[in-house]
Amino acid sequence: MAKHETPFLDELENGPWPSFVSDLKQQAEVRAKNEKGVEFQIPQDCVDDLLGVVELSYKHGRTHWKHGGIVGVFGYGGGVIGRYCDQPKLFPGVEHFHTMRVNQPCGKYYSTEYLRQLTELWDFRGSGVTNMHGATGDIILLGTTTPQLEEVFWTLTHDFGQDLGGSGSNLRTPADCLGQSRCEYSCYDTSALCHFLTNEYQDELHRPAFPYKFKFKFDGCPNCCVASIARSDMSFIGTWKDDIRIDQDAVNKYVEKDPAYPANAGAHKGRDWGPFDIKKEVLDLCPTHCMKFENKKLTINTEHCTRCMHCINVMPRALKIGKETGLSILCGAKAPILDGAQMGSLLVPFVEVNADNDYEAITEIIENIWDWWMEEGKNRERLGELIMRQGFQKLLEVTGIEAQPQHVAYPRTNPYIFWKEDEVPGGWERDVDEYRKHHLR
Numbered sequence: 119m120a121k122h123e124t125p126f127l128d129e130l131e132n133g134p135w136p137s138f139v140s141d142l143k144q145q146a147e148v149r150a151k152n153e154k155g156v157e158f159q160i161p162q163d164c165v166d167d168l169l170g171v172v173e174l175s176y177k178h179g180r181t182h183w184k185h186g187g188i189v190g191v192f193g194y195g196g197g198v199i200g201r202y203c204d205q206p207k208l209f210p211g212v213e214h215f216h217t218m219r220v221n222q223p224c225g226k227y228y229s230t231e232y233l234r235q236l237t238e239l240w241d242f243r244g245s246g247v248t249n250m251h252g253a254t255g256d257i258i259l260l261g262t263t264t265p266q267l268e269e270v271f272w273t274l275t276h277d278f279g280q281d282l283g284g285s286g287s288n289l290r291t292p293a294d295c296l297g298q299s300r301c302e303y304s305c306y307d308t309s310a311l312c313h314f315l316t317n318e319y320q321d322e323l324h325r326p327a328f329p330y331k332f333k334f335k336f337d338g339c340p341n342c343c344v345a346s347i348a349r350s351d352m353s354f355i356g357t358w359k360d361d362i363r364i365d366q367d368a369v370n371k372y373v374e375k376d377p378a379y380p381a382n383a384g385a386h387k388g389r390d391w392g393p394f395d396i397k398k399e400v401l402d403l404c405p406t407h408c409m410k411f412e413n414k415k416l417t418i419n420t421e422h423c424t425r426c427m428h429c430i431n432v433m434p435r436a437l438k439i440g441k442e443t444g445l446s447i448l449c450g451a452k453a454p455i456l457d458g459a460q461m462g463s464l465l466v467p468f469v470e471v472n473a474d475n476d477y478e479a480i481t482e483i484i485e486n487i488w489d490w491w492m493e494e495g496k497n498r499e500r501l502g503e504l505i506m507r508q509g510f511q512k513l514l515e516v517t518g519i520e521a522q523p524q525h526v527a528y529p530r531t532n533p534y535i536f537w538k539e540d541e542v543p544g545g546w547e548r549d550v551d552e553y554r555k556h557h558l559r
């Protein structure tokens with residue numbers, strides 16, 4: 119018998135999609151029966167009370183969590199999001215309902231053994247409710263009390279070799295696309311780089327030292343499966359410098375509609391789009407029109423190819439990324455608050471990804487940007503906003519990168535151009551009397 123009536127939530131048990139309400143009810147029941155004899159460290163009925171308070175919010179159309187909450191573990195300045203219910207008498211089980219962020223493995227590959235020990239810990243010391251995963255990437259353990267935080271942290275670190283993720287004005291938990299683990303488009307080992315930089319910058323992740331939050335994300339190619347260009351202050355996107363590798367026999371298999379070679383690996387097979395037409399679906403859609411198909415031979419003018427991925431995405435068995443691979447770095451993506459949404463702007467068109475020298479070329483750029491933003495960034499100003507305020511030119515200066523046409527989608531249209539004094543013959547110091555000798559009042 120459920121603790122609270124939930125008529126609004128009950129509606130959400132209908133329909134084909136997996137219902138979070140059904141799952142929460144199941145978890146409430148598992149805790150009520152407690153067949154495993156767990157010595158629950160937080161109220162046994164916390165999930166019932168969670169359903170109760172969410173139902174109340176459905177009724178009122180308003181949240182019932184109090185403002186903010188500052189909790190954590192010693193040594194760290196972040197990792198836990200404190201929260202308290204504003205109706206603790208009605209729902210004592212969620213009077214404290216803190217969220218712990220746990221740093222996920224790259225590509226989110228797990229063993230059942232790892233997940234089982236994590237869920238056992240969370241059933242014991244938390245609500246047993248999770249978010250797999252938070253939008254930044256963390257494993258999210260949803261709901262526990264303050265005294266349990268150090269206990270969970272102890273077991274995570276001592277027994278599981280597992281650390282917390284980031285929160286606050288610091289480096290947040292980095293995340294990657296699954297990269298070379300199972301994608302033939304991946305231009306570098308996203309997981310290796312993501313893992314290395316997460317370890318390299320643990321201090322910046324656990325102890326807030328920045329003007330505001332800062333995120334890294336790693337995409338193996340411009341398809342951007344982890345959406346780094348939109349969701350990270352520094353976005354690392356794989357690419358290549360040389361030619362796209364063309365297997366002419368395979369191209370002709372596509373053209374001849376060999377069933378083993380469906381366009382886009384069969385992604386559109388749910389609807390009849392007619393027979394594959396290489397001109398219509400590939401050549402004419404190439405954004406730079408740099409492809410030709412003549413006498414059963416496909417050619418690509420590499421000089422004009424922008425590596426948009428379209429042709430490779432359509433004919434994955436025939437076209438492959440080049441061999442001279444690396445990545446591009448884009449900076450400044452952020453959500454609208456304060457002064458408008460931004461996507462990453464291209465800073466480094468191409469840089470090598472070299473694990474042998476600990477990714478020196480990449481860490482140097484990161485640290486130069488941090489040196490600048492940490493000094494010049496205003497309180498709660500994202501990197502993208504500092505770039506707008508002080509100018510992209512300043513970003514180029516602090517990273518020691520020479521301006522090049524690839525840095526802009528188009529040149530400026532306004533003529534409010536600043537010059538440095540030493541670029542102008544004679545400088546800025548002028549004597550008006552000297553001027554008057556030639557120009558009478």
Ligand code: HEM
């Ligand atoms: C034959 C007569 C004149 C010519 C050919 C002339 C030409 C110009 C030109 C080419 C500009 C620059 C526009 C720009 O930056 O886009 C300008 C700006 C200006 N002129 Fe004249 N002008 C003349 C007379 C005058 C007079 C008589 C006055 C005032 C009494 C005047 C006041 C200004 C002012 C205030 C500006 C704006 C300066 C700025 O944008 O910083 N001009 N003029």
Ligand code: HEM
């Ligand atoms: C006490 C008298 C005046 C004051 C306080 C004054 C103040 C200003 C200010 C604050 C601006 C804007 C500057 C900027 O955009 O950065 C301006 C622009 C301008 N003023 Fe005056 N002004 C005065 C008299 C005059 C007179 C007498 C003339 C013309 C005979 C004049 C012509 C202009 C012009 C053409 C501009 C536009 C310049 C541009 O768009 O770049 N002003 N003035």
Ligand code: SF4
Binds near residue numbers: 296303337339
């Ligand atoms: S971003 Fe590119 S490399 Fe990474 S998983 Fe997606 S398609 Fe593959």
Ligand code: SF4
Binds near residue numbers: 403404408418425429
């Ligand atoms: S990757 Fe894009 S720009 Fe390059 S040849 Fe293919 S479709 Fe054209």
